Amino acid sequence: MHQLLTWVVEPGFFTSEPVRAAVVTGSAVAVVSAVAGIFTVIRGQSFAGHAFGDIAAAGGSGALLLGLSPLTGFIGLGIIGAGAMDLIGVQRVRGRDLATGIVLGAAIGLTALFLYLDTTASATTGAAQQVLFGSIFTTATTTLPVVVTCSVLVAAVIAVIWRPLLLATVSPDIAAARGVPVRLVGMAYMLALATAVGLSSLTIGAILSTALLIGPAATALRLTRRMGWALAAACLIGVAAIWAGILLAYDSYYWGNTHQGLPVSFFIVAVIFAAYLLTGLAGRRPARPHGTAVPSAGDAIRDQVAA
Amino acid sequence: MFAGFMMNTWAVATIVAPVAGVVGYFVVLRGSAFPAHAIPKGAFAGAAAAALLGISTLIGLAVFSLLGALGIGALGRRTRHDVATALALVMMLALGAAFLSRTTEYEPEIYSLLFGEILGVSATELLPVAILGAACIAAILLLYRPLTLSSVVPEIAEARGIRPYRIEIAFLVIVALATAMAIPVVGALLIFSLMIGPPAAARSLTSHPAIAMLLSTAIALATVWIAIAASYQMNWPVGFFVGTFAALSYALGRGCAAWHRTHATAPALHAATPDA
Numbered sequence: 001m002h003q004l005l006t007w008v009v010e011p012g013f014f015t016s017e018p019v020r021a022a023v024v025t026g027s028a029v030a031v032v033s034a035v036a037g038i039f040t041v042i043r044g045q046s047f048a049g050h051a052f053g054d055i056a057a058a059g060g061s062g063a064l065l066l067g068l069s070p071l072t073g074f075i076g077l078g079i080i081g082a083g084a085m086d087l088i089g090v091q092r093v094r095g096r097d098l099a100t101g102i103v104l105g106a107a108i109g110l111t112a113l114f115l116y117l118d119t120t121a122s123a124t125t126g127a128a129q130q131v132l133f134g135s136i137f138t139t140a141t142t143t144l145p146v147v148v149t150c151s152v153l154v155a156a157v158i159a160v161i162w163r164p165l166l167l168a169t170v171s172p173d174i175a176a177a178r179g180v181p182v183r184l185v186g187m188a189y190m191l192a193l194a195t196a197v198g199l200s201s202l203t204i205g206a207i208l209s210t211a212l213l214i215g216p217a218a219t220a221l222r223l224t225r226r227m228g229w230a231l232a233a234a235c236l237i238g239v240a241a242i243w244a245g246i247l248l249a250y251d252s253y254y255w256g257n258t259h260q261g262l263p264v265s266f267f268i269v270a271v272i273f274a275a276y277l278l279t280g281l282a283g284r285r286p287a288r289p290h291g292t293a294v295p296s297a298g299d300a301i302r303d304q305v306a307a
Numbered sequence: 308m309f310a311g312f313m314m315n316t317w318a319v320a321t322i323v324a325p326v327a328g329v330v331g332y333f334v335v336l337r338g339s340a341f342p343a344h345a346i347p348k349g350a351f352a353g354a355a356a357a358a359l360l361g362i363s364t365l366i367g368l369a370v371f372s373l374l375g376a377l378g379i380g381a382l383g384r385r386t387r388h389d390v391a392t393a394l395a396l397v398m399m400l401a402l403g404a405a406f407l408s409r410t411t412e413y414e415p416e417i418y419s420l421l422f423g424e425i426l427g428v429s430a431t432e433l434l435p436v437a438i439l440g441a442a443c444i445a446a447i448l449l450l451y452r453p454l455t456l457s458s459v460v461p462e463i464a465e466a467r468g469i470r471p472y473r474i475e476i477a478f479l480v481i482v483a484l485a486t487a488m489a490i491p492v493v494g495a496l497l498i499f500s501l502m503i504g505p506p507a508a509a510r511s512l513t514s515h516p517a518i519a520m521l522l523s524t525a526i527a528l529a530t531v532w533i534a535i536a537a538s539y540q541m542n543w544p545v546g547f548f549v550g551t552f553a554a555l556s557y558a559l560g561r562g563c564a565a566w567h568r569t570h571a572t573a574p575a576l577h578a579a580t581p582d583a
């Protein structure tokens with residue numbers, strides 16, 4: 001029995017300080033990502049959600065160059081990017097993705113320039129790798145109060161615009177008729193998303209940022225169409241994935257003879273991916289086949305909003 | 308800048324740009340901006356892993372870009388496409404990170420894989436790139452009618468017996484090939500910029516498909532040429548110029564279309580389409 005326990009949880013897991021820090025940070029970020037992610041999936045803006053990660057990276061490398069704090073760069077450029085997307089974008093989904101793509105392209109170009117200037121200025125190698133594959137165990141240190149403040153801010157904004165945003169997502173015309181400032185609400189959401197993704201990219205890395213934003217929310221929305229339950233499920237799945245992923249990564253150091261282990265991000269993403277696939281097997285009726293990317297907000301959500 | 312070693316760069320860029328322009332036209336038409344970004348990014352993860360494991364990067368590129376295309380297509384069958392793309396992308400990046408963790412070396416090649424490198428093209432690469440590029444364009448021309456139909460009027464296409472899933476997979480594989488061949492010069496993160504900016508600009512100016520594709524090719528060529536020249540002169544990465552000029556060309560296209568709309572006396576027959 002004892003052997004089984006140590007097989008699942010390798011020695012030293014619960015007492016390790018980095019593990020504890022990673023679990024706390026990861027769980028907090030998972031919750032914020034799930035909250036932002038629910039609307040991202042419903043609105044069909046996964047591209048924007050992912051793009052903000054790359055835009056944040058551009059901001060980060062720029063901040064490095066200018067000597068500003070990484071957080072300022074990560075979130076600052078995201079906010080500018082959100083504004084630019086809104087300026088270019090149109091209401092239809094394809095137009096939005098195009099706007100996202102254009103802004104993203106410009107941002108990545110800036111990343112190229114900033115990284116080049118960074119390496120020539122300070123001879124740091126591996127920056128490109130770090131930018132893309134930053135790890136939850138070795139991230140730049142951000143003070144906990146700042147992370148908490150930003151998280152609470154994001155959650156508060158989304159809580160405030162919850163109902164109008166839902167209505168504007170499902171039916172912009174009805175929302176406008178009811179006096180909802182559709183454009184403004186959409187903009188507020190984008191700013192919240194940019195902040196959330198900037199925060200998560202900085203603390204847990206670019207890959208996990210997107211994975212935690214989209215994965216748990218998409219899985220939850222496959223299980224239920226009621227918004228409250230979906231939100232709870234998304235938070236639960238995100239946090240569970242973090243814990244399971246960290247545990248597996250910790251254990252993986254003891255696997256085999258090489259004692260190298262695999263990165264945490266790999267395990268967390270694998271758990272999220274597996275959870276999503278599993279819900280596909282046991283889930284509800286499959287989504288209507290679409291030829292191209294047209295989001296379906298779901299009839300149940302429409303019913304709930306109209307009620 | 309037209310010295311011997313630079314000629315390869317000019318040659319490859321001149322092959323890559325038309326492919327990006329033609330394939331990109333359909334990327335914009337189908338609203339597949341996210342897959343066009345995700346596939347090369349996933350391909351990069353494979354190439355970086357291959358580079359560090361000592362295998363040819365081209366193999367890593369090819370395998371991961373095809374994996375990405377098929378993954379996005381397969382997942383997208385049961386769910387909305389942007390979620391499928393996001394999940395496939397993170398899974399491939401996670402796999403890439405797992406491979407990369409096997410070694411602690413840093414390969415300078417990784418930077419050029421990401422952002423392009425004008426000096427990184429050798430003469431031996433010209434033929435494979437040309438063949439792949441020709442194959443992409445040939446595939447697009449072959450599938451032109453079903454592709455256009457399923458992009459613009461999916462229900463009618465389906466009624467005519469064109470299976471949406473097959474077209475989607477075929478198109479994603481074409482995108483995978485196009486990005487794989489273009490990564491060495493333009494870099495994984497910016498090939499998509501070339502496939503979005505110029506075609507979107509072209510579609511702002513005209514809605515006639517053939518003219519739009521030609522215009523998109525022309526703008527893509529101008530973009531890479533100016534980018535290479537600027538990169539050569541200023542020593543800044545070519546990727547920066549590609550990203551910036553692609554965005555600028557789109558802005559110019561939109562600007563011209565808007566100006567045309569306000570100043571045209573007769574109703575413009577080729578006005579900007581609503582989703583461009």
